Amino acid sequence: MTVDHKPSALAYPSKNAPVPSATQYLGLVADKLAQTEELFRRNLESDVPFIQRSGEYIFAGGGKRIRPAMLLLCARLLGRDSDEEVTYGAVVELIHNATLIHDDIIDHSTLRRGRETVNQRWGNGLTVLLGDWLYTTSMRMAIEHGNIEVIRVLCDGVLRMTEGELLALQRLAKIDLSVDEYLEITQRKTAQLFAAACSIPAVMQPQRKELFEPLSRYGRSLGICFQLVDDLLDFTGRESELGKPVLSDLKEGRLTLPLILLLPRVDADARALIQQVLDDRGFDRVAPEQILELVEAQGTVDEAYALAVEYADQARQALDALPGGDAREALEFAPDFVLDRRS
Amino acid sequence: MTVDHKPSALAYPSKNAPVPSATQYLGLVADKLAQTEELFRRNLESDVPFIQRSGEYIFAGGGKRIRPAMLLLCARLLGRDSDEEVTYGAVVELIHNATLIHDDIIDHSTLRRGRETVNQRWGNGLTVLLGDWLYTTSMRMAIEHGNIEVIRVLCDGVLRMTEGELLALQRLAKIDLSVDEYLEITQRKTAQLFAAACSIPAVMQPQRKELFEPLSRYGRSLGICFQLVDDLLDFTGRESELGKPVLSDLKEGRLTLPLILLLPRVDADARALIQQVLDDRGFDRVAPEQILELVEAQGTVDEAYALAVEYADQARQALDALPGGDAREALEFAPDFVLDRRS
Numbered sequence: 001m002t003v004d005h006k007p008s009a010l011a012y013p014s015k016n017a018p019v020p021s022a023t024q025y026l027g028l029v030a031d032k033l034a035q036t037e038e039l040f041r042r043n044l045e046s047d048v049p050f051i052q053r054s055g056e057y058i059f060a061g062g063g064k065r066i067r068p069a070m071l072l073l074c075a076r077l078l079g080r081d082s083d084e085e086v087t088y089g090a091v092v093e094l095i096h097n098a099t100l101i102h103d104d105i106i107d108h109s110t111l112r113r114g115r116e117t118v119n120q121r122w123g124n125g126l127t128v129l130l131g132d133w134l135y136t137t138s139m140r141m142a143i144e145h146g147n148i149e150v151i152r153v154l155c156d157g158v159l160r161m162t163e164g165e166l167l168a169l170q171r172l173a174k175i176d177l178s179v180d181e182y183l184e185i186t187q188r189k190t191a192q193l194f195a196a197a198c199s200i201p202a203v204m205q206p207q208r209k210e211l212f213e214p215l216s217r218y219g220r221s222l223g224i225c226f227q228l229v230d231d232l233l234d235f236t237g238r239e240s241e242l243g244k245p246v247l248s249d250l251k252e253g254r255l256t257l258p259l260i261l262l263l264p265r266v267d268a269d270a271r272a273l274i275q276q277v278l279d280d281r282g283f284d285r286v287a288p289e290q291i292l293e294l295v296e297a298q299g300t301v302d303e304a305y306a307l308a309v310e311y312a313d314q315a316r317q318a319l320d321a322l323p324g325g326d327a328r329e330a331l332e333f334a335p336d337f338v339l340d341r342r343s
Numbered sequence: 344m345t346v347d348h349k350p351s352a353l354a355y356p357s358k359n360a361p362v363p364s365a366t367q368y369l370g371l372v373a374d375k376l377a378q379t380e381e382l383f384r385r386n387l388e389s390d391v392p393f394i395q396r397s398g399e400y401i402f403a404g405g406g407k408r409i410r411p412a413m414l415l416l417c418a419r420l421l422g423r424d425s426d427e428e429v430t431y432g433a434v435v436e437l438i439h440n441a442t443l444i445h446d447d448i449i450d451h452s453t454l455r456r457g458r459e460t461v462n463q464r465w466g467n468g469l470t471v472l473l474g475d476w477l478y479t480t481s482m483r484m485a486i487e488h489g490n491i492e493v494i495r496v497l498c499d500g501v502l503r504m505t506e507g508e509l510l511a512l513q514r515l516a517k518i519d520l521s522v523d524e525y526l527e528i529t530q531r532k533t534a535q536l537f538a539a540a541c542s543i544p545a546v547m548q549p550q551r552k553e554l555f556e557p558l559s560r561y562g563r564s565l566g567i568c569f570q571l572v573d574d575l576l577d578f579t580g581r582e583s584e585l586g587k588p589v590l591s592d593l594k595e596g597r598l599t600l601p602l603i604l605l606l607p608r609v610d611a612d613a614r615a616l617i618q619q620v621l622d623d624r625g626f627d628r629v630a631p632e633q634i635l636e637l638v639e640a641q642g643t644v645d646e647a648y649a650l651a652v653e654y655a656d657q658a659r660q661a662l663d664a665l666p667g668g669d670a671r672e673a674l675e676f677a678p679d680f681v682l683d684r685r686s
Contacts, residue, residue: 046506048506048509048510050509050513051506051509098475102471102472102475105467105468105471106467106468106471106472124448124449124467125448125449125512126509126512126513128445128448128449128471128474129445129449129505129508129509129512130509131471131475132441132445132474132475132478132501132505133502133505133506133509135475135478135479136478136498136501136502136505137502139482139494139498140495140498140499140502143491143494143495143498146491148486148489148491151482151486151494152483152486155479155482155483155486156483158475158479159476159479159480159483162472162475162476162479163389163391163394163476165472166391166393166394166469166472166473166476167391169468169469169472170393170469
């Protein structure tokens with residue numbers, strides 16, 4: 001069903017360049033990442049039994065820890081070597097986890113990373129409060145080093161992120177979502193916290209303030225790239241790798257780029273199939289394979305991937321203004337790593 | 344049905360001392376309160392249409408603004424006269440409102456202050472995100488004056504408050520809730536934010552740090568008094584005054600002091616009535632009047648009120664360590680005002 005000798009839309013190829021392994025680009029900050037992980041774990045401890053129990057559950061659920069990794073690499077790029085960046089690494093991961101558990105309430109999600117979501121396990125009420133506790137704990141941790149500018153960057157990041165989620169929720173299950181709206185939502189919802197993570201090291205050192213803008217830009221572009229790939233995995237990934245069913249975005253009413261690009265090009269019958277999934281919030285009358293065949297025929301996964309590659313290039317370009325060295329090489333690798341991930 | 348010449352349990356008398364009017368005790372900070380109100384309103388503005396709309400709705404819903412009032416009086420007591428306390432006044436009111444709208448999700452509340460709750464009007468998803476946005480906006484505002492210590496007090500207050508709500512939710516609809524557990528929950532859930540509001544002025548001036556403890560203690564005692572009276576209004580108030588149905592706490596599974604005191608003293612039939620309301624989450628098989636008659640017969644509203652009076656006295660005692668003047672007189676009046684409120 002592939003056309004024009006395009007590679008299969010549903011298994012876009014790795015880039016030609018050799019793709020770095022996680023070890024290659026994270027090795028530089030492996031020790032700091034381990035410290036961040038330990039601090040993250042310790043800050044989920046509480047004398048309130050439910051917080052302790054659900055904190056252990058969240059910690060055991062793991063995650064890619066990409067935000068702290070980027071923050072630590074950017075700190076190294078600027079020659080930092082202190083506890084401070086470890087704290088902020090744990091802070092951005094806490095914020096990210098707070099977002100996830102509130103998002104899972106909103107999306108009525110039952111599975112994340114192959115395990116029951118917190119809301120599925122303990123109910124919406126406790127989960128709302130746990131998210132509030134995590135957000136506030138992250139701020140409580142972040143003030144420890146007395147740097148108000150960092151708190152400002154974090155608060156602004158969380159505000160833009162929350163606004164992105166609000167916009168996304170209001171446009172949920174709307175078949176006329178435009179590419180611009182999708183990118184605006186992605187920019188706020190995902191890219192802002194990446195931008196905050198990458199630019200915080202510049203704020204930690206007032207004398208390096210001129211690096212705030214390029215680091216923000218790097219984080220923002222990488223964040224959009226990350227989200228584009230994340231959305232593609234819903235089409236190309238396998239349930240066993242993702243820990244959640246394929247096409248779960250569409251099922252939950254979230255139109256992503258491959259379908260947004262596809263909709264204006266297909267006939268009314270094809271559009272009706274997608275509308276039916278949105279209406280039913282599930283594959284009751286339409287099989288996932290029918291949607292995947294449409295996407296494959298139009299090659300829009302490839303197009304979305306090409307856009308992700310563009311954002312990866314933008315991220316690398318932002319690095320031009322930054323000091324050289326091993327950390328910069330790792331930051332140059334990071335976009336390829338993001339482009340290549342399979343889960 | 345009243346016994347022992349006790350006054351009716353369901354209409355405890357005003358105290359013998361003349362009760363100050365709101366004007367009397369708030370007049371001193373009326374200008375600052377108006378500024379706080381304006382700042383609160385302005386910080387609910389947003390270029391995201393939903394935030395703008397729901398922000399206007401929240402603002403129009405009003406509220407007693409007791410937390411900012413106490414903060415402003417304590418600031419005056421310490422001789423402060425600046426924009427800074429106005430900011431923190433708006434901050435604590437924003438935090439309070441964030442709590443309310445998340446609580447209304449958890450309690451499935453449909454009415455607050457006589458109007459639809461935010462979750463009833465716009466759904467749980469948007470309301471979760473709006474609460475997150477309000478919490479983060481409050482922190483974003485609070486850092487404007489560059490005082491990390493204030494942020495610490497605020498974060499600690501919000502953490503204890505959230506923990507109190509988590510504990511309360513886990514003990515929801517449990518008929519064996521003890522007086523100690525009830526007071527522990529009240530202390531965390533309500534009193535901590537009062538304590539933060541009252542003690543922040545001491546943190547604003549490092550040279551007045553010795554006043555942090557007594558101001559905290561004042562706020563904490565006043566907060567418990569406030570919550571006890573709030574819980575009593577569910578028995579003694581009228582729907583038209585409260586904007587929500589009488590006995591709505593019990594209906595939503597929240598046992599409060601009059602019933603906690605009553606339960607060990609009544610027979611199995613009476614306990615079964617209360618258990619039925621908890622089981623049904625409503626007055627399907629039991630009439631509210633049956634519960635009110637039990638409470639009246641045992642006089643436990645009076646007992647709970649007497650405990651509120653004790654906490655009011657404790658609050659006043661905490662003022663002994665503080666400077667005299669008009670603000671202190673107003674702070675001495677405040678507990679009576681709290682004890683006397685009818686809605």
